[in-house]
Amino acid sequence: MRNCILAIDQGTTGTTALILGRDGAISGRGYARISQYYPKPGWVEHDPSEIWAQTLQAIGQARYDAGIEDDEIAAIGITNQRETTILVDRVTGEPIGRAIVWQCRRTAEKCDQLKAQGIAKIIQARTGLIIDAYFSATKIQWLLENSPGIRERAERGEILFCNVDAWLLWKLTSGRVHATDFSNASRTMLFNINTLDWDDELLRLFNIPRSMLPDVYPSINVFGHTDDGIPVAGIAGDQQAALFGQACYQPGMTKVTYGTGAFVLMNIGKKPVVARHGLLTTVACSPDRKAEYALEGSVFIAGAAIQWLQDLGLIKDAGESEQLSMAIKDTGGVYLVPAFVGLGAPHWDMYARGTLIGLTRGSGRAQVVRAAVESIAYQVTDVLEAMVASSGLRVSEIRVDGGAATNNFLAQFQADIAGVEVCRPKMLETTALGAAYLAGLGIGFWKSGREIEALREVGQQFTPRMEAVERQALRRGWARALERAKGWLIVE
Numbered sequence: 001m002r003n004c005i006l007a008i009d010q011g012t013t014g015t016t017a018l019i020l021g022r023d024g025a026i027s028g029r030g031y032a033r034i035s036q037y038y039p040k041p042g043w044v045e046h047d048p049s050e051i052w053a054q055t056l057q058a059i060g061q062a063r064y065d066a067g068i069e070d071d072e073i074a075a076i077g078i079t080n081q082r083e084t085t086i087l088v089d090r091v092t093g094e095p096i097g098r099a100i101v102w103q104c105r106r107t108a109e110k111c112d113q114l115k116a117q118g119i120a121k122i123i124q125a126r127t128g129l130i131i132d133a134y135f136s137a138t139k140i141q142w143l144l145e146n147s148p149g150i151r152e153r154a155e156r157g158e159i160l161f162c163n164v165d166a167w168l169l170w171k172l173t174s175g176r177v178h179a180t181d182f183s184n185a186s187r188t189m190l191f192n193i194n195t196l197d198w199d200d201e202l203l204r205l206f207n208i209p210r211s212m213l214p215d216v217y218p219s220i221n222v223f224g225h226t227d228d229g230i231p232v233a234g235i236a237g238d239q240q241a242a243l244f245g246q247a248c249y250q251p252g253m254t255k256v257t258y259g260t261g262a263f264v265l266m267n268i269g270k271k272p273v274v275a276r277h278g279l280l281t282t283v284a285c286s287p288d289r290k291a292e293y294a295l296e297g298s299v300f301i302a303g304a305a306i307q308w309l310q311d312l313g314l315i316k317d318a319g320e321s322e323q324l325s326m327a328i329k330d331t332g333g334v335y336l337v338p339a340f341v342g343l344g345a346p347h348w349d350m351y352a353r354g355t356l357i358g359l360t361r362g363s364g365r366a367q368v369v370r371a372a373v374e375s376i377a378y379q380v381t382d383v384l385e386a387m388v389a390s391s392g393l394r395v396s397e398i399r400v401d402g403g404a405a406t407n408n409f410l411a412q413f414q415a416d417i418a419g420v421e422v423c424r425p426k427m428l429e430t431t432a433l434g435a436a437y438l439a440g441l442g443i444g445f446w447k448s449g450r451e452i453e454a455l456r457e458v459g460q461q462f463t464p465r466m467e468a469v470e471r472q473a474l475r476r477g478w479a480r481a482l483e484r485a486k487g488w489l490i491v492e
Helices: 050-064 108-116 120-127 136-146 148-155 164-172 202-206 240-244 305-313 317-329 366-390 406-418 430-443 449-451 468-485
Strands: 004-010 014-020 026-033 073-080 086-089 158-163 179-181 213-218 220-225 231-237 255-260 262-269 280-284 292-299 335-337 355-357 398-402 421-426 457-464
Touching: 004 050, 004 164, 014 050, 014 430, 026 050, 026 158, 026 255, 050 164, 073 164, 073 240, 073 406, 073 430, 086 449, 108 120, 108 136, 108 158, 120 202, 136 179, 136 202, 136 468, 148 158, 158 164, 164 179, 164 220, 164 231, 164 240, 179 220, 220 262, 220 430, 231 240, 231 430, 240 255, 240 262, 240 280, 240 292, 240 430, 255 366, 262 280, 292 366, 317 366, 317 406, 335 366, 335 468, 355 468, 366 449, 366 468, 398 406, 406 421, 406 457, 430 449
Parallel strands: 004 073, 073 231, 179 213, 255 398, 398 421
Antiparallel strands: 004 014, 014 026, 086 158, 220 231, 255 262, 262 292, 280 292, 335 355, 421 457
């Protein structure tokens, strides 16, 4: 009897696989890390073959943990790191070289050239995005221009573009299906979010053959089947999956995922709006299988700032950042702006760099660690403020998830500095949950969004307790630190 769902959450640092039953309870879990490659400053790469191998490892662990066989899996849901770009040889079915990861800044100069051509408004109106190296279009273009013989083969239809979900789907279906969903397609800077199709004019602009691109379907859809006949019935980019997993189904509902970066999404309903204040408009998932839209603000470095502290030897593990932060009253005026790969929303400065400022002789390890944790909440608050201004909607609650959401100091400081209640669910892996829910809806395992909403359990609420005067003073200091980090890198 097929009585469970397999959710695959392929992220920047590793792959998580979960086995869920009809009650939403997790019976099996697997995880496998993937390698990070940094061939040049600002460049980030992954090995697609390793992504697939580690995904299989995570699935195997989850199945073993749950004590199930393949014939007990009713459907598979996929969620994934977005914007990461993979080229695949249609003939051999294998990847061509390494993947260019979403964090990679190698095409920043190309993006500057595009902005100088005055096409930013056209791109935003059609794709909901701003011109930035973050998105897939310039990555695909770079690979076509810098891989010998690849452009010619692409023109002959022999080369495929895959984002990570399309790559996993390709492998799960043994190369029978080359497809993606609306949410992932909307992160390429090639997809028209108004027509819900690839935009031929943008393809000409970036000189990308349409034959390279995957077919596009709603997030709730039977995309294909494994060799064992298991349907892949739900796909969404990681942030849209988390929004869905948090049951943010009404306009104004907002979630924050604290992962490697921090990603803020606000549901804005059935009609796209042109975002302002450095935000993006992106396609979200809806229980009724129709396109829905969200405002999004992406903070490039969040949990990665905690990892940076570990790399420097300032903390042994992520949990120590919470302990040290709580052990002192404040940072003593120290601010860390973790712009290690530039700044995302709402600033969008590709040339900003990390800045540690406000140090005195009395500053020590604890102050620097607390400043790093606080920086996550400051960046998220900047995005939330921009969302309110852009949408006219009010944020009454922030639903948080992701690894760093377990940090009680961060959760409370986020509530304090934003002046909004923070709600943390019992189950923090809402990205994988979202993928499972989409797949379950795709085959009728669950019948409606209301049924899924009933599965969500609140873990802890964090209520703002900081005085407005203190909040304003701290945010003024943050704004001053930001200004010193911006535009640091000078391109000769």
